[in-house]
Amino acid sequence: MGGPADGLGRVPHLAPPLLLLGGAAANMFSPKPYYGLPLLACTSMVAGMSYSFRSSALFALAAGAVTAGAAWYTGREGAALVSDVIAVLVVSLVGLWVKWLVDQQGRNLAVALTVAEAAQRAVLPAPPTGIGPLTVADRYVAAQVGAAIGGDLYALQETPFGIRALIGDVRGKGLPAVSAVSVAVGAFREAAEHTPTLHDLAGRLDRALDREGERRRGTEDDIEGFVTALLVQIPPSGETVTVLNRGHPPPYLLHDGIVTCLEPTHPELPLSTGLESPNGAPVEETFPFAPDDSLVLVTDGVTEARNAEGEFFDVQRGLGRIGPCRADELADALVKAVTEWTGGQRQDDLAVLVLTRGE
Structure with a gap:
């Protein structure tokens, strides 16, 4: 049986889909139709903590689609709908850029550690x-x-x-x-x-x-x-x-x-x-x-x-x-x-x- 630590370990993986659901619900059922935008915008950035770059990009696209769908459901059309989608996608792109930088640094660090360990073990x-x-x-x-x-x-x-x-x-x-x-x-x-x-x-x-x-x-x-x-x-x-x-x-x-x-x-x-x-x-x-x-x-x-x-x-x-x-x-x-x-x-x-x- 898994303990509390196992449950905590699944939280980063569960957070992105929960943010999508929470953002959609907030946009559709809150007093204002754009209250869920912050949750949707940060979905790809949170996904970058535990998912691959490709999966994080899919979450970014999903956030844009959910934003458009929720706006259509609440009757937001034209410029309002487009501005909501653009806002979410811009923040998602920033999150993907940060993810790419972190992955690149991680790969460089892994190479450096491998070389350092080889040198130290030679000693x-x-x-x-x-x-x-x-x-x-x-x-x-x-x-x-x-x-x-x-x-x-x-x-x-x-x-x-x-x-x-x-x-x-x-x-x-x-x-x-x-x-x-x-x-x-x-x-x-x-x-x-x-x-x-x-x-x-x-x-x-x-x-x-x-x-x-x-x-x-x-x-x-x-x-x-x-x-x-x-x-x-x-x-x-x-x-x-x-x-x-x-x-x-x-x-x-x-x-x-x-x-x-x-x-x-x-x-x-x-x-x-x-x-x-x-x-x-x-x-x-x-x-x-x-x-x-x-x-x-x-x-x-x-x-x-x-x-x-x-x-x-x-x-x-x-x-x-x-x-x-x-x-x-x-x-x-x-x-x-x-x-x-x-x-x-x-x-x-x-x-x-x-x-x-x-x-």
């Missing part, structure tokens, strides 16, 4: 759904309406050292953030193939961001601020997961229905801060990774999502309620839980990367 391509022993799922919800990506980033690839993954968050928004995303992802894809440790890999990313930031300083696409990053390495066997956290929200390990937050033992600074690490060399931490375990990587769009009362979303509890499931189902359920918690408000870019080990 941040979707990872494979399966790699080695892992099943992979990714989800991205940009805070900026109409954008495919923002300042969050992730990447995944198979290397001589095992499967390596990156998830991060660029400080800032807009085009400068997307520029930093392209630098970080590009540096990761090149350096992940050649650096033996995650510590070395983080150093390569750090230097790449610093170099690009210096090169673009003072330009319109200046890269400002730091980048939080979480680097992950899983051997070909899939038996362990090694994590290096550079100021990013920690990952969550799901094992036998238990959710564990892998908080770093020694918190580290984000990339490209220009500061020395407070703990010397950043520490890589290794954890068991059993068959059917899932590692969930998120950005602060998940961990800092707030409800109407200003309370943060509890990721560990939210994942615990989802329970064991496939990687794609887990990613979808987490995004849905965050969306429900925030009431659908886009507070920040949101990225989720799920890595589930097979048998």
